[in-house]
Structures are given as structure tokens and as C-alpha cells.
Amino acid sequence: MSWILPPSASTFAGDIDFLYYLILVITGIAFVVVEAGILLFVIKYRARPGRKAEYIEGSTKAEIIWTAVPAVTVVIIGLMSAGVWNNVKGRNSTPRNAIPHQVNVRQFEWDFVYRGADGQLGTADDFTVRNQLHIPVNQPVALQLNAEDVIHSFFVPAFRVKQDAVPGMAISTWFEATEVGEYEIACAELCGLGHYRMRAMVTVHSAADYQQWLADRTAAADEE
Amino acid sequence: MRRLGVTSCLLALIACGGGDGGSGSGGGGGAAAAAAPLGNGSITGMVMFAGSPPANPAIDMAEEAVCAEKFTNGPTDPIVSVTGGHLANVFVRVTGGLPAGPYPEPAAAATIDQDGCLYTPRVVGVMVGQDLVISNSDPVLHNIKAVPTENRGFNISQPREGMTSTRSFNTPEIMVPLECNVHGWMNAYVGVVEHPYFAVTGADGTFSIGGLPAGTYQVEAWHETLGTRSGEATVAADGSATLNFTFGG
């Protein structure tokens, strides 16, 4: 049982993790204060014969304190979150140099569409790889999620990215991987009886390896 | 519950609205379970493919290793399966000339297996009401989704190796597609016929329809991408007629 987040590997994961730990500390303090207070009170003020409780109806001062402190705290958390949210999900947050991919999502597969040699999506030399996304490290990637049947959700735990793919809606999301390696992609929205197995892999290559992989794939696509 | 019944009927009507007819004639199938064969005649033949067959697409099974390793040369999708000019996976059935039913039901259930993330056989025929046993020989999840237009569809899963499910169809339909959504390339076709006079060509392109009484029959051959071919054969009592079809070219 651990409250530590698993290792992360994307540019904005650090910001999200920081907010998580910040809230963990704040709520942790609140948790300890309240639970310890309850424990203290139930021990200290347990019924004893011949004793009467104090007749106290309330305290305006106390009410003001425990209205104001949580209010200020949550507003601060909200303000701190706003920037991160905007950076990750805001309408114009996708970096201009991001590598675009279309992702055709259906029960229960992810088809990742690559640009091909011409560097343009939506042309004849695009190629598709089932359940495999290959990307270079330290370069942003933008995914255009295209759900073909029901709602799915693109989730890479290591990148702290999650975005629903809704049929009929053009939804894009982006991320930038910071560590070379292989990471699992999961579907996070119940999408039917194969939902639990809607798993794919994202492979983060070094820049050189990525170019090599692309060249191999493009050659293979030409043969077909 | 009554209201629900009405609703289901409503649904069925909507679902049936797309097709034309065919819904009235399916009733006779179930009662004929133990009927004796109507005759001993047969139609046999061969289905050929003329010319050079189209290449079958390769399947990317990289993310399904347990299936990929069942193939030595890399899996392809056997859409047009031609060996030495012989075309497999053609569904051949009698479409006319039969006496009125009831017809004898095939003794055994029809089977279809999922092996190496492909359906084997890819094409299978069943009589109305006959059991279709679907089995899984892969240690991975397959779902089997039937998307008929005349029958009630289903969508079931087999998460483990060795599982079987039995289903049947109650209305004739050429063909009921089966698909697996975990592996989008997996397709199979079930021909549902109101009588037992159908066959599927094997790898050698041959088929044989037995148990026929003497008569002249219209026969149709169906292939999933190449369309249909029709023919006619006259069977003498206890005799055997030959009927060949050619696709392509």
C-alpha cells in the first residue's frame, strides 16, 4: 500500500504529480486533525457518572474559521491547478512541432495512423499500425482520437495522460515523452465485453532509433 | 412484462424492415428433427478459380504473440483461398427444386473454431435450428459477434482456451457474418438454410451435397468477395450428379 505515484515519463507528469502530492499533504493534515480530534473527543468526553455535558450551542468565531480556512485552501488549489490544466488540456495547448497521429479507436483495438514519407496525415502514403504507437523521445506527439463505435478513453499511466474518444467528436490530446522505453496504453472507459483487454503499447525511441524504425516501416509499406 | 413483449416485437419489426420477406417460411424447421432422409442422391462438384488470384492481405499480429507464433510464414487473411486453381470456402446450397419439407436435420452440430486468431472453418453452413458450436483454441479473449439482418444477433465472449458456446439461428439467411472485435481481422460467415442440402468447399475445391431425392435442382455457390454463381443439376434416384463452378477470370 503506497501513496507514491508510479514512475512518470512525460513533460507535464511532474506538474500533475506535484499537485497530487500537494493535495496529499493538505488532505493528509486535514485527515489527521479530524480523525485525531474525533479520537481525542470520544476518549476525553466519554460519559462518566454524575457529569453533565456543557450546554454549548455554537461559536460564530469557530464557524468563521472553519468556513474560511477550507475556502481559502480550495481556492488556492484551484488557482494552482488552472495553469496546469490549461497547459495539458487547453484548446491551444498542443505544441506546434507535435508529430500528428490519427488514432482510429474501435471495439477493442487502437489503430495508430502514421504520416508516411510526405509528412502529411490523410494522404495515400499514411500507414497504420495496430495497437502500437512508436514515438521519439523529447518531442511532442498530438493524437487525433477518432472513435468509430462507442466511447473509449486513451490512457497511458506513465505519461499521466487520459482522454476520452467520443464518436462524432474531434478530440485531440498531446504529450511529450521524456524517457525511452515501452509503456502500456489502456482503455479507461467501459466500452464493452473486451474493454479489459483493450491494451496497446507505446514505444518511445531515441531520435536515431525512431528514424530507423520509420524508415523500416515506410519501406515495408512500399512493398505492400 | 407484456409491455416488454410488445417492445421486443416492435424492435424485431424494425430490424426486419430492412429485408424483404423470408420471415414467414422459417416455421417448419424445428418439428422435423427426426425425419428420415428423403433420398440417396447427391450433387458433387468442384469450384475453380480462373486466372491468378488476388493476394491476401498480411495480418499484423505483432501485439498478439500467442496467435502469431502459430504461423510459420506470417499470418495472412485467407479471403480468397486458392490452391492449384481450386477455390475453398465457397458455400454451395440448393435453392430450388426441392420437395416440400420437413427435411431431416443433420445429426451433428456444426462447429467453428478460433485458432491462431482466425476462424476455422471460415465459412460454415447450418440448417435452421441446428446447433452451431463455437470453440476457442487460443489462450486469449475472443468475442463472437453475429451481425445478421434476418436473425437475432448476439455478442458473446470466450476469455479462455477451451471454452465453447452453442448458438442457433431460426431464420434462413445468406450469410450471417461473425466477427471478433478484439482482433478486427477475424471474419467468418455462417450460411443459414431451411434445409440440410448445403456444403462448403474444402482446400481442394470440392463439395458434396447428399441425401437428395431424384429431381432437378437449382444450386447456388457463394463466395464472400467473388459473388455468386448458379447452376442446375439433375439427380437420378440414388444417383450422383456433377456440377462445377468457376469464379474469377
Next chain:
Amino acid sequence: MATSAVSLEPAAHTEAHELSFLRKYIFSTDHKIIGVQFMLMSWVFLVFGGLMAMMIRWQLGFPDRALPGGQLLPETMAPGGILLPEFYNSLVTMHGTIMVFFAIMPLLVGVFGNFLIPLKIGAPDMAFPRLNMASFWIAVPAGILMMAGFFVEGGHASAGWTQYAPLSSDPQWTGVSTGQQIWLLSIAILGLASILGATNYITTVVNMRAPGMTWFRMPLSIWALFITAILVLLAIPILSGAAIMLFFDQTIGTHFFDWTDGGQPILWQHLFWYFGHPEVYILILPAMGVVSDIIANGSRKPVFGYHSMVFAIIAIAFLGWIVWGHHMFQSGMNPTLGMTFMISTLLIAVPSAIKTFNWMGTMWRGNIRFHVPMLHAVGFVAMFVIGGLSGVFMATTPVDIYIHDTYFIVAHIHYVLFGGSLFAIFAAVTYWYPKMFGRMMNPALGKIHFWLTFIFYNLTFFPMHNLGVYGHMRRIYDPSQYEFLAPLAPLNKFITINALLLLVVQLPFVWNFIMSWFKGEQATDNPWEANGLEWTVPSPPPHGNFAEVPTVYRGPYEYSSPLVEEDYLLQTRKLSSDFDPAAAGAQEG
């Protein structure tokens, strides 16, 4: 009196021997009987929902083993005892549905709304007793219909209790058509029952309070039930409407949620959560209300900050209408809206904190009696805090990106609905049991039940936070499919074992509930030495409740008042210093 056929006096009904068994116990119009009927119905569904949870847990803890006894299930659900994914999805859907709509909601609103409102405001019955009866007898067939869905071809609804379209709207995506339609019809029918009940509660509270029962002399339980009834009246029609739209999409070919023909899948989410978030407060506000009553009674002190408690209830109910979007942060909704919903959601922490600290303030310098209801009430506060605090994580949009649709959410909702609502229900049932049945529950068994439940509850649900922190998705049939979830397998097993034990330790409660009904110690009128009007009448109260219309002189929480020697002071007890409205009226006349 015996010969008068028609009487407007409620007291005339107290000797209504002439009612047949059927009219008295089955088709009763007595709010107390209807309350008990709702309770028995809800217990049955609570058991169903619990058993479904066990099957879900088994699959998650032991994904490679057949469910013990699963061989008894049909081949379409669990061939050879191995649960099928489609049946698992039905279980997930129905566990949520049953628990929310047929267990927790009727237990809080149906049982305690019915039983407490007339008794606590000094009314002989509900404003519309027949409507009340209709409400129960509409809920029962809705429940039976809901369970029947398991036995139709294609299985039961499996798109989750949230029924997201298009998974729910087109049968081909799940293979479920009849089951899905049954779900929608049942919910629409149950909605009618809820609306009838809510209308009744609101009318009764507004019009039938006894003389002297001013708004700010009402117990917090009644305030909470009153506000809840308003939420029900406004929220349930939205769900019913949405369910009917989905039903039409399924049956007569409308396209409300069909993206291929001009519809919008996300419209369903907006409609569902516009109902769904107020629903969350429907499930927690009455719990907060009864807990406030019980903590004051157990602490022998007035509720700390009564007025701010009332305003906090109203604030939560109001804020509940403008936060639904926080369920949809990752849905593709405009991200700017995400910002708005984040702030409104975070603000709910404020009234929640007020309530929590006021409960603590109530215990502070009290003289706490740990009767079984008080144990559960304190347990409620301790657990609700965890549910509230974990909500801050999800309300924060960037953190929600990661934990959305993971077990963190599952932990959160169970800390609110089990640790919160269900502990409050145990508190309320044990507290008002003597008034309902005229007998006391066994306190020793009650304490055993509380402690074992408290322990295994936490061992079951607390680790779910940790699953979520590691990214464990919810609603997945077999976590062993993912490499990154492999280290969590032991924790999943641990949770499953504790969940099974959590079910087992409910047996003392079941035994206690049933046996005390027949063999429990006779209850006095006021066994907890409480102040409310219900404690001035016999246990159980007669038909019509009050022999004469009670007069109320003070608020409900005058515990340890310096005015009297005892540490409680009934709302109806007239002290020499009290103003007597009846006498004042007589003098003026």
C-alpha cells in the same frame, strides 16, 4: 367515538381494529408501515447488491479461478463457474444500479423520510397517505422488473450504471437489447415512485408541522429530508426523461444519442450527471441529517452551530446543481468548462467542512454515551471525512486526468456511500428500531457488528485508493492482462478476502434485526432520552401517531440544558418560562 364513521380527528383512528391484515400491513396508508415496508424491500436489494459485489471482487482477486458455487450459474453467465466478461459487466452495472436506486436511496429517503417526517414534526400521517402507498407499490414492481433483466436473452444491461451512450443505446455494442430496455423502464417506473414520495414529503413538511414547530425548531434530519425531497423532485424527472430518450433510441429509432444521425453521445452524460450529482447528495444529505440527531443525542449536547448546519445543507444542495461537469473532465467537454466546474466542485468542500467540524464541535465537552447508534454515527463522521478529502483529488482537474476512471474513484464513492450513507443507515436503524418495532436491538451484538464492520470496511476500501494511485482502471474484468498492474495482484486478493469477511460480519446485524423483532427487550417510549416528538408517543406509535396535536416549545437539541435537571428536554415539555401559544390565543379571544 366508537360509532362515528367519519372523523377528521387523527386520534379517532387509533383504534382502527376494523382494518384487515391486507389493509393494515400490505396496502397500508400508515407512513410508519410504509417506512418499514421500504426497509424490508431495501434490505433484500442490499443483499442482492452485496452478493454481486462479492462476485466482482472474486473475479478481481482471483481472475484465474472459477467462482465458488459459480457452477450453479447458467452457461450464459459463468460456464464452469468462470465469469464471462459480459456477465462481469452486467454485475458491475447492476451492483451500482441496485445499491444506488434500490438500496441506499430507499433506505434513506423511503424509510426514514416516511417514518420520521410525520412523527418528528407532530403530524398524524403524510399529507397524501394514498400517494405514499402508491409510491411504495410502484417501487416494488420496478425492483422486480430490474432483477428480471438477468434472466432475459442477451443478459442484463452491461453499459455501467451510468449507461453511457452509444454503448447503451445500440444493442450491437454489448449484445444486450431486452436487458437494457428493462433497465430503462425500471428506472423510469422507480422515478415515478420517487417523485410521488418527494411531493408528499415537501407538502407534509410545509403544511403539517405542529403548532410551535417553526422552521428553525425542526431537527436536522427533517431539514435534510426536506431539502433532499426538493432535490428528488427536481433531479429524478431529468433521469426519467433521459431514460425515456434512450429507450426511444433503442426501440422506435430516435437519434438523441446516435452520432451517426445528428445525435450527441455526450448529451447523455450531461443529462445523466445533471441528475447524477444531485443524486449523490440525495444519498448523503439524509445521512448527514440523521447523524446530526444521533450525535447530539449521544453527546448529550446541542448540535454545534445548528443554523450553519441548516445553511450548509442548503448550500450543498444548491452547489450540487452546478458541479455535474466534474464527472466529465476527460470527456472531451470544452476545457474552459473544466475550470468552472473545478472551482464550483472544490467549493463543496466548504459546507462539508462546516458540517464535519460542527459534528466534532457537538462532541467537544460532551458527555458521550456510546450506544450502538452513536458508534455508527461517529463512524460515519470518521469515514465521510475520508470520502470528502479524496474528493479534492478528483475535483482538481490536472490530478483527475490521472485518477479519473481508476479505483481511486471507486474508493471515493464507497467512502461516501458505504462509509457515509450505510454507516448512517446502521446508526438510524438501530436508533429508531425501538420506535419502529417496540423492542430494543441487542446492544452487545450491535457493538460486535459495528466494530467488525468498521474494521473490514476499511480493510476493503482503503487499499482501493492505493490501487487507483497506481493507475488501476475501474470496471476491468481481468487486471492481470496489464503488466503495470501485476504488482497489484496481491493487494487485489487482500481486498477480496476482506470484502468477503465484510459480508460475513453483517450476519450479526441480520440476526439481531430479525430476532429483536420477536424477542427483543420491550422498548420504553424514550429509550435514548432524546428530545424529539417521536419519543413522546408509545413505541411503536399508534395509527395517527399523536393522541392529541402536540405543541412544540423549543428546538430539538436542548440536551444538558441548564433549565432542567435531566440532561434532555423534550420539545413538547412546557416549562413555566415558555410562551404558550394556545393559552395566549385563549386570552386574546
